[in-house]
Amino acid sequence: MAQAKGIRSESGKVRRVIVVGGGLAGLMTVIKLCEAGVPVDLFSLVPVKRSHSVCAQGGINASVNTKGEGDSPRVHLEETVYGGDFLANQPPVKGMADAAPGIVYMLDRMGVPFNRTAEGLLDFRRFGGTLFHRTAFAGATTGQQLLYALDEQVRRFETVDVEDEKGIVVKGEKMVRKFEFWDFVSIVQDDTGRCVGIVAQDLKTMDVTSFPADAVCLATGGPGIVFGRSTNSVINTGTAASAVYQQGACYGNGEFIQVHPTAIPGADKLRLISESARGEGGRVWVPKDPKERRVGRDVPEGDRDYFLEAKYPGYGNLVPRDIASRELFLKCFHEKKGVYNDKTNKNELEVYLDLTHIQKDVLKHKLAGILEIYEKFVGEDPYENPMRVFPAVHYSMGGLWVDFERSADGSLVAGSPRNQSTNIEGLYAAGEVDYQYHGANRLGANSLLSCIYAGMVTGPSMATYRKNMKTSGYDSPKSTFDKAEKRERAKYTDLLKLDGKENPYGLHKELGDAMLLDCTIERHNDKLDKVIAKIDELEDRAKKVNVLDTSEHANRGAQFVRHLNNMLVLARVIAQGARNRDESRGAHFKPAFKDRNDKEFLRSTLALYKGGEKGRSEVTYVRELDYNLAGRSVHVTDSVDISLVTPRARKYEQAGAASAAATGALDGKESKKSAAATPSA
Amino acid sequence: MSDKKIRLKILRQDSPTKEKRWEEFDVEWHPRMNVISALMEVQRNPVTVDGTKVAPVVWESSCLEEVCGACTMIVNGRVRQSCTALIDQISPNGEPITLAPMTKFPLVRDLIVDRSRMFHDLTKVKAWITLDGSHELGPGPRQAPENQEEAYPLSRCMTCGCCLEACPQVNDHSNFIGPAAINQVRLFNLHPSGSMHATERLEAVMGEGGVADCGKAQNCVEVCPKEIPLVDSIAQVSRATTKHMLFGWLLK
Numbered sequence: 050m051a052q053a054k055g056i057r058s059e060s061g062k063v064r065r066v067i068v069v070g071g072g073l074a075g076l077m078t079v080i081k082l083c084e085a086g087v088p089v090d091l092f093s094l095v096p097v098k099r100s101h102s103v104c105a106q107g108g109i110n111a112s113v114n115t116k117g118e119g120d121s122p123r124v125h126l127e128e129t130v131y132g133g134d135f136l137a138n139q140p141p142v143k144g145m146a147d148a149a150p151g152i153v154y155m156l157d158r159m160g161v162p163f164n165r166t167a168e169g170l171l172d173f174r175r176f177g178g179t180l181f182h183r184t185a186f187a188g189a190t191t192g193q194q195l196l197y198a199l200d201e202q203v204r205r206f207e208t209v210d211v212e213d214e215k216g217i218v219v220k221g222e223k224m225v226r227k228f229e230f231w232d233f234v235s236i237v238q239d240d241t242g243r244c245v246g247i248v249a250q251d252l253k254t255m256d257v258t259s260f261p262a263d264a265v266c267l268a269t270g271g272p273g274i275v276f277g278r279s280t281n282s283v284i285n286t287g288t289a290a291s292a293v294y295q296q297g298a299c300y301g302n303g304e305f306i307q308v309h310p311t312a313i314p315g316a317d318k319l320r321l322i323s324e325s326a327r328g329e330g331g332r333v334w335v336p337k338d339p340k341e342r343r344v345g346r347d348v349p350e351g352d353r354d355y356f357l358e359a360k361y362p363g364y365g366n367l368v369p370r371d372i373a374s375r376e377l378f379l380k381c382f383h384e385k386k387g388v389y390n391d392k393t394n395k396n397e398l399e400v401y402l403d404l405t406h407i408q409k410d411v412l413k414h415k416l417a418g419i420l421e422i423y424e425k426f427v428g429e430d431p432y433e434n435p436m437r438v439f440p441a442v443h444y445s446m447g448g449l450w451v452d453f454e455r456s457a458d459g460s461l462v463a464g465s466p467r468n469q470s471t472n473i474e475g476l477y478a479a480g481e482v483d484y485q486y487h488g489a490n491r492l493g494a495n496s497l498l499s500c501i502y503a504g505m506v507t508g509p510s511m512a513t514y515r516k517n518m519k520t521s522g523y524d525s526p527k528s529t530f531d532k533a534e535k536r537e538r539a540k541y542t543d544l545l546k547l548d549g550k551e552n553p554y555g556l557h558k559e560l561g562d563a564m565l566l567d568c569t570i571e572r573h574n575d576k577l578d579k580v581i582a583k584i585d586e587l588e589d590r591a592k593k594v595n596v597l598d599t600s601e602h603a604n605r606g607a608q609f610v611r612h613l614n615n616m617l618v619l620a621r622v623i624a625q626g627a628r629n630r631d632e633s634r635g636a637h638f639k640p641a642f643k644d645r646n647d648k649e650f651l652r653s654t655l656a657l658y659k660g661g662e663k664g665r666s667e668v669t670y671v672r673e674l675d676y677n678l679a680g681r682s683v684h685v686t687d688s689v690d691i692s693l694v695t696p697r698a699r700k701y702e703q704a705g706a707a708s709a710a711a712t713g714a715l716d717g718k719e720s721k722k723s724a725a726a727t728p729s730a
Numbered sequence: 731m732s733d734k735k736i737r738l739k740i741l742r743q744d745s746p747t748k749e750k751r752w753e754e755f756d757v758e759w760h761p762r763m764n765v766i767s768a769l770m771e772v773q774r775n776p777v778t779v780d781g782t783k784v785a786p787v788v789w790e791s792s793c794l795e796e797v798c799g800a801c802t803m804i805v806n807g808r809v810r811q812s813c814t815a816l817i818d819q820i821s822p823n824g825e826p827i828t829l830a831p832m833t834k835f836p837l838v839r840d841l842i843v844d845r846s847r848m849f850h851d852l853t854k855v856k857a858w859i860t861l862d863g864s865h866e867l868g869p870g871p872r873q874a875p876e877n878q879e880e881a882y883p884l885s886r887c888m889t890c891g892c893c894l895e896a897c898p899q900v901n902d903h904s905n906f907i908g909p910a911a912i913n914q915v916r917l918f919n920l921h922p923s924g925s926m927h928a929t930e931r932l933e934a935v936m937g938e939g940g941v942a943d944c945g946k947a948q949n950c951v952e953v954c955p956k957e958i959p960l961v962d963s964i965a966q967v968s969r970a971t972t973k974h975m976l977f978g979w980l981l982k
Contacts, residue, residue: 080864095790096849098889099798157870160859160921162882169872188882193797197885201858208853229846253838282792316760317767317813318794414879422795425814426762505864554773554786597776598785602745603839605788 053263053515056088056213058523063211063222065090066511067247067262069233069289071097073192073500074480074507075268076199081508083206083224087515090260091203092228092249094284098200101270101282102500105192106419107176107325108184109156109497111149115170120181122146124708127694129495131707132178132369133446133488134635134645135696136302136653138689141453141485144461145495145502152501153185159198162187164415174415175328176493178369178707184494189323189418195497232608233289236265236296236476237525237533241677244475245522246530248537253603257538259530263515263522264475266507267293268500271445271481275616275623276569277561279442280312280321290449290482291615294622295666298471299674300656301450301484303619304626307491307636308569309443310373311402311436313426319441320426322402323419324493326436327366329411331404333357333377334435339386345401345435353401356380363704371490371636372701374440378570381439388437401435442569444496446487446636447623449478450655452676452685453485459693461506466514467683469507472676475522477511479503484653489635517679544607549593553610556594560587560613560620568624572639577628584621588665591617618658618666625668626654647696652687734759734824736768736817737779740787741830742840753787754779754826765805765812765820765829766791789841796955799888802895803841804830809895809953832895848889851907855934857914859924871922884917884963886956893950893960905939909950912941913963919970932967932974941968 058064066082068075071093079089093100114120125146130139157163157171163185164172173182187194203225211222230252237246237259246261272287273279294300310333311326312319327333334353341348357376358365366373377400381387387396404412404420409432412420423431450472454465461468469477469485479500486499563583567576591614598606632646633639654670661667673686700706735756743750756779757771769789776786791801794813801812806820806828821827835843893909894900900908915931918924935941941964950960 077864084863084865095792095798095800096845096889098849099792099800101793103797103888104793104795151866154866154869155864158859158867158923159861160870160918160924162878162885165873165875165878167875169874171869187885190797190886193888194882194885201852202861202864204849204853205856205858205860282798283794284792314762315767316763317770320795418797425796426764426816428816428819552774554770558774597773598788600744600785600839603788603842606786 053518053521053524056211056219058521060523062523063088063219064263064515064521064523066515067092067260067265068268069093069247069265070100070268070270070480070482071200072100072102072268072270072480073196073199073497074504075266076196076203077501077504078266078268078479078507078511079203079206079225080199081505082512083209085509085512086212087512088211088222088224090226090228090262092231092233092247094230094232096229097203097227098197100196101285102196102497103193104280104282104321105195105497106189106321106323107328108174108186108191108494109153109195110176110183110492110494111153111185111498112146112181112183113150113153113171113173115166115173116182118181120183122149124181125149125183128179128707129492130488130694131699132492133490134699135488135651135691136305136634136689137486137488138453139693140455140460140690143459143693144506145486145499147460148502148505149498152498152505156195156198159202161194161198164188174325175367177324177327177367177373178364178492180364180704184325184328186325186415189325189416192497195501233269233292234537235292235533236473237261237530238296238473239525239529242297242473244473245525248533250541250608252608255601255604257534257541259534261523261525261530263518264477264511266477266479266511267449267482268478268480268504269482271448272616272619273442273445275560275620276442276564277558278315278317278319278565280309280319281442286612286616287619288612288615291619293449293471293473293476295618295658296473297658298473298476299450300447300622302447302626302654303622303656304630304654305446305489305636306442306569306623307370307444307446308374308440309370310377310440311438312441313423314399314439315426320422321441321443322423322436322438324370326402326404326416326419329415330407331366331402333366333373333400333402335380335386335388335400339389339396341389342391345388345403346405346433361701363706364701368701369490369492370443371638374570375638377440398439399437400439402438403435404431405433405435440570442565444491445481446484446489446491447626447654448482448484450653451478451483451485452683455690464509464513466510466517466679468510469503470510470514470678472674474677475514477507479507489637514679519680541607544610545596545599547594547596547610549595551590551594553591553594553597553606553613556587556591557613557616560584560616564620564624568627570638572627572637573641574628574639577624580624581621581628584617584624585665588617589663592664621666622656622668626656629670630654645699651689651696653689655687736763736821736824737826738768738772739826739828740840741828742787743837745839746837753784759817763817765815765817765827766794766801768817768827787840797888799890802832802890802892804832809892811890811955814955832891834895834900835891845889845891848891848894848910851911852889852914854907855911855915855931856927857911857918859918859921860927873922877920881917881920883956883958884913887913887958888956890955892953892955896949896953898947898949899943899945904943906943907935907939909960909964911935912967913958913960915967916963929974929978932971935967936971936975941971944968
């Protein structure tokens with residue numbers, strides 16, 4: 050058959066692609082697709098303006114170097130790779146660091162109210178893992194402001210007409226159609242395995258429907274809710290990633306879960322207090338006397354242990370998150386030196402995060418958003434009292450495995466259909482749901498950047514794929530869609546019949562408790578074995594749940610059971626991946642294997658799904674895989690592309706250790722102080 | 731760990747066509763508990779105080795830290811986000827807590843309502859910068875810090891619906907667009923590139939259902955969780971529309 054051409058399929062329908070998820074990555078993908086003339090159907094669990102990207106607080110990294118410190122995209126690349134303990138493929142990271150200044154400028158043009166300098170330029174602040182002022186910010190609600198800007202642009206495309214190849218308006222068709230309050234259920238695959246659409250469920254009518262597409266992008270975020278309570282929004286169950294993983298998509302580096310050092314403990318959620326608090330000078334400490342009864346503000350300077358500053362003089366409170374979280378855990382859990390509580394007569398799992406030495410108007414101007422959260426949820430004034438915080442699960446570096454095509458200069462080939470492609474032809478992934486940019490640990494303020502950059506890459510990549518495809522997904526046989534729809538309807542009907550004794554929300558709590566306790570900051574093989582056994586048990590018990598709600602209208606119970614089953618599958622990928630990796634690297638820390646082991650483990654973890662015995666899930670880990678893309682077979686392995694920055698030991702005690710430029714100075718035996726003062730030296 | 735109980739009285743409705751009913755639940759008190767965690771307890775044990783097993787209550791929520799706007803409902807008679815409704819503050823002596831859905835939007839089920847009109851209104855007032863494209867075109871216009879300080883608070887609107895719920899002019903007999911969208915007109919007309927299309931936005935809020943329908947009750951600013959100066963925004967947009975009405979044709 051001839052190449053699929055033009056705006057319409059053979060059956061006369063306007064050929065669209067589907068983007069699932071309306072956070073930063075999804076919206077940026079939509080914008081790029083629209084600019085390339087590709088109409089989009091956008092599906093989202095919630096109105097896109099309520100996506101989890103709103104929770105990002107501190108800012109977005111870009112080496113604009115307006116402070117004259119000698120920062121550059123090259124240093125940004127080096128520090129990101131170093132911060133990620135060398136597990137990230139470097140070409141995509143280079144692409145991201147190079148694109149970052151342009152991305153921040155674009156957001157500025159979109160009207161994001163970034164904080165300004167006296168000269169009217171964008172202001173930048175410090176974040177973890179670097180000595181440079183590299184983070185642009187809008188108060189302390191940067192993610193919200195960025196999401197709104199992209200949401201506005203996509204809303205504009207909802208009013209733009211589709212044009213055919215001759216530039217003639219196609220009546221009644223707009224560039225973007227939104228489907229909000231729809232739950233992604235699965236992809237539709239044709240006989241060759243190619244992704245030609247999705248099945249989704251309307252959360253009001255509960256109708257299960259299939260939708261054709263020339264290609265599909267998942268931008269559905271991370272799986273934080275697998276850990277029960279985290280800093281994540283309640284919608285971040287990872288259900289979509291798990292569903293396509295069960296359909297054959299490869300999941301990469303699942304075991305790398307970031308625990309953020311500073312969050313407010315809570316019954317329903319652990320609310321983040323952004324790293325920007327430390328970027329603006331916030332200090333972490335505990336009282337030297339573990340039985341200290343004075344409230345934080347009354348403890349004199351000399352009686353405080355600023356343990357991060359003491360141990361890491363170079364980066365101080367701004368060491369990367371995995372390191373800070375481990376130190377806090379050590380202090381509170383092992384040394385039992387957390388803040389003493391008179392009422393409970395014990396040392397709580399809490400340390401002080403102190404901003405009280407900073408001028409109030411500076412705090413108001415730069416951090417009001419997070420201080421307001423602390424005030425509202427804790428009921429204490431953080432301008433006057435040191436905040437009490439503890440680490441919380443925050444971000445998944447791992448996610449759906451995606452490909453890239455390396456260019457001659459070590460970056461990405463622009464518009465290559467391999468970029469951000471999963472191993473299922475026609476299925477793309479972008480944002481936290483992909484595994485691509487952060488290696489073993491993500492640096493603060495790189496997530497907003499990676500989401501937007503991934504969207505900027507995925508849009509053109511999908512447009513190329515669509516342009517070159519031989520037959521449109523829209524022209525796949527009707528039976529393909531009918532079959533998928535029927536399969537998923539039957540599954541849903543079965544869910545409604547579940548009348549066992551187990552409460553699905555209760556099972557989720559048990560899963561979260563097990564994962565949180567033994568699969569986060571510290572990992573021990575014996576305990577991981579227990580977590581895996583627990584997952585076995587929960588998968589068995591999940592078959593005996595009670596759906597609790599049999600309503601045919603806005604049923605949340607049945608939907609939750611589906612998400613729970615999918616969470617259990619991902620939990621196994623995470624826990625088993627952690628069990629297998631006998632080394633310590635970034636966020637993955639095993640006290641029994643304290644060192645990084647590049648010889649055996651400088652490689653991506655590639656997980657494929659396998660249905661196991663007794664209806665349990667099983668994981669197969671592979672070292673290489675082949676996948677089809679536009680009529681050719683692509684072979685990939687688990688080796689990491691380290692062509693730009695050579696792996697070396699990762700240490701943050703000395704200033705400038707994370708970037709080669711500064712390391713050069715250190716090699717020359719210059720003092721730490723001068724390296725800190727002139728990081729570009 | 732504690733035998734202290736919290737009583738929730740919840741206004742429930744299975745769908746827009748079904749009857750409304752009140753149901754009561756007792757849940758165990760926990761430190762730092764909010765309305766959402768109380769509702770989560772109901773999910774784990776959906777049994778009313780008289781021992782009837784029922785379907786768990788449904789509600790809308792996402793971020794749980796009052797930046798997404800999803801979990802807005804009427805808590806003890808006042809519209810607000812339920813995530814920041816801390817049990818110890820709203821029921822200091824164990825008083826029953828009432829939860830009901832917002833009334834100015836079509837009901838979906840229980841505490842869920844359909845706020846899509848608010849997003850349509852954002853389209854109506856063209857709440858966006860008309861961008862030439864997302865490709866690299868260098869930095870945006872320079873802006874004084876004071877501009878940012880004026881725009882940023884306006885830009886924190888989460889489309890939560892509190893202001894519409896509290897506004898007496900938003901009702902079945904009126905098409906009043908409400909404070910949230912008018913505030914967006916002010917926000918985008920403040921921006922150096924946004925102001926190039928100021929007229930279109932002003933015209934969108936002139937005429938029936940526009941800014942002139944504001945009855946100056948000032949309830950909006952009272953209930954706004956982000957303390958957005960909505961009354962100022964309405965006044966500024968109102969002045970700008972008057973100016974445009976009187977002199978607009980001269981400037982064309």
